Amino acid sequence: MPEYDYDLFTIGAGSGGVRASRVSAAHGAKVAVAEEYRVGGTCVIRGCVPKKMLVYGAHFAEDLQDARNFGWTVENARFDWIALRDHVLNDVTRIEGLYTQTLENTGVEIIQQRARVTGPNEVTLADGTVVTARHILIATGARPHVPDCPGHEHGITSNEAFHLDALPRRVLIAGGGYIANEFAGIFNELGSKVTIINRSDTILRGYDESIRDRLLQISLTKGIAFCFNADFRGIEKQADGSLLVSMTNHDPMEVDAVLFATGRVPNTEGLGLAEVGVELGKRGEVVVDRFGKTAIDSIHAVGDVTDRVQLTPVAIREGQALADTLFGNKPTAASHDCVPAAVFSHPPMAGVGMTEADARNKLGGVKVYLSDFRPMKNVLAGRNERALYKMICDSNSGKIVGIHMIGPDAPEIMQAAAVAVKAGLTKDDFDATIAIHPTMAEELVLMR
Structure with missing residues (x-):
């Protein structure tokens, strides 16, 4: 040797x-x-x-x-x-x-x-x-990927966002993925005027359609603006330090910061x-x-x-x-099947397994169970924001092939639910489990 x-x-x-x-x-x-x-x-x-x-x-x-x-x-x-x-x-x-x-x-x-x-x-x-x-x-x-457009050097990425000397009063975020939506929620809650621009008309591609649509609806209600089908034409730094952003299909926009969240x-x-x-x-x-x-x-x-x-x-x-x-004398291949994921947006969303569209394409017959509810805390707070839980099952076996949710603490709840989906449990297994009341997570075992 x-x-x-x-x-x-x-x-x-x-x-x-x-x-x-x-x-x-x-x-x-x-x-x-x-x-x-x-x-x-x-x-x-x-x-x-x-x-x-x-x-x-x-x-x-x-x-x-x-x-x-x-x-x-x-x-x-x-x-x-x-x-x-x-x-x-x-x-x-x-x-x-x-x-x-x-x-x-x-x-x-x-x-x-x-x-x-x-x-x-x-x-x-x-x-x-x-x-x-x-x-x-x-x-x-x-x-982070930075688009190749005139003036791209005036933008920042998530790398620099943690080191800003001041919050931008107006921020334009490029991208429709999880990083874009997470920083949109952060800046919006902290008082910035936030606009997301995206090359397509879909945010969070690959996530379940019902859940991402709910996030879009809530984000709009919170005051986040969206410009879809928009490509950068250029970014021009003006005399007062602001940035003039030109894009396709939309009017130019003046902002104080441009954050690129267009993939890695x-x-x-x-x-x-x-x-x-x-x-x-x-x-x-x-x-x-x-x-x-x-x-x-x-x-x-x-x-x-x-x-x-x-x-x-x-x-x-x-x-x-x-x-x-x-x-370790233990040949092991990491499994990339049934990987749970979360988006720490406001509110957060999480999912594991197949989306409804994936399941219908791959399995044909599926049963979808929904729970669309207003969390107790939101009711007393006077907040109209609703949570949405979605369970997708193989109609033949009853096996749960996907769970997706948006609402308070969704990622925390999803971690335990992901174990069940990975283990191949069925809707009957969930139905046989007694709920913990009052919780949001109990909706997972109460869907009918």
Whole structure:
């Protein structure tokens, strides 16, 4: 057996890379991780963790209003963006330290440099150092896509949104996916005038139609504006610092900030992958088999850089599976079937399994159960917002093939429901379960 400096060399210390590295080390492998920025990756540093904190902060706008009908008097309430921003960034630093500590405690060497693959078992660091490894893992994630239009340099992405020095009074958000709708909810609740522009006439493509339509309806009621079938023509910075945005099918619009939320692109440029024989897809993604192996037996990839399912828990599961396969004597392929997902909009939505359209196309006969209700808290608060729960079943077997919902705490409820759908439970199984009353979640076992 040839001698290598490491058993595993990971490029990228995001969720997938950290999990694969620390579990491999726990299995007895000698592991190093190269990270050119900060340990934790997109999720911890500039993604789901700080974003969820902003969602919490933004929701107090409604909670303070609703509190009056619950007997509370809140006087002189005011919002301080800088205070929220700094608390969030400080907690990100705390979590980054925990990730770093976890790697170090398992014996993983952290190398604070950019790394490039220069051979099937060779990596060259930014300072010119060459190291060898029995296995190389690409876990470099993805980055926000920025449209190629005149003046695009005047816009920001979700990366910069966490560091703004002030809330924009008027913000234009480009995109119709989960990032666009989440930041639309955050900025709107915090007092910005928000407009979403989207190239098509559909938001949240891939989510169940009834649920995304309900979010659109509620968002419009909350004051978020939408411009559909709109492509950028250009962004012009004006003398007063505002931005004049030109787009197709709509009049020009003057705003204070443009946030691009138009998808994410795998980070593979400059890594030397194609040069050593690793196959890349049309979007630059690393092509892997179900075990995370590339066209080169010694090179692997997990997470968003593979552009399969761009979700943090999926990257973590893939990293765990790879470590078990390579060093745990337990060949494991991460399952991408029945992956639950949530959109932390206002209100949040969540889903697992097939949408109604998917189920009808694939199964033919389906039964759909709906619960369209006004949550108890909203009733007493005088808020007319309604929740919608949807269960899709195979009409022959009664098996639940999809659950989708929008309403308060939908993602928290969905996590438990996803276990049931993954396990293949039926509508009868849900009907046989006694409800917890009064809760919103009880609607899942009361649908008729």
